[in-house]
Amino acid sequence: xxxxxxxxxxxxxxxxxxxxxxxxxxxxxxxxxxxxxxxxxxxxxxxxxxxxxxxxxxxxxxxxxxxxxxxxxxxxxxxxxxxxxxxx
Numbered sequence: 581x582x583x584x585x586x587x588x589x590x591x592x593x594x595x596x597x598x599x600x601x602x603x604x605x606x607x608x609x610x611x612x613x614x615x616x617x618x619x620x621x622x623x624x625x626x627x628x629x630x631x632x633x634x635x636x637x638x639x640x641x642x643x644x645x646x647x648x649x650x651x652x653x654x655x656x657x658x659x660x661x662x663x664x665x666x667x668x
Contacts, residue, residue, distance in 0.1 A: 618650030620659035639663060 619638030626646060629636045635645045640658035 616653065617656035617659070618653040619656045620663050621646075 621636045625636045637643045639662040
């Protein structure tokens, strides 16, 4: 049984427009500490953002639309501290 994520992208122009909008939004933001880190966000919120294009809010409070590979950035120290206080 396939899920919507298994289906090939059928977004067409709407998907391209959303991706372009995300790129423009990232370029218009002034670089700050938040842009230099990957942030902790609930998995279901990341999935929802990928499907709808809506921004997410990280544990540290940063709000943005994910579009970059989080593996390329160090973890936000504030997010990490909040997460560790929640689980341990």
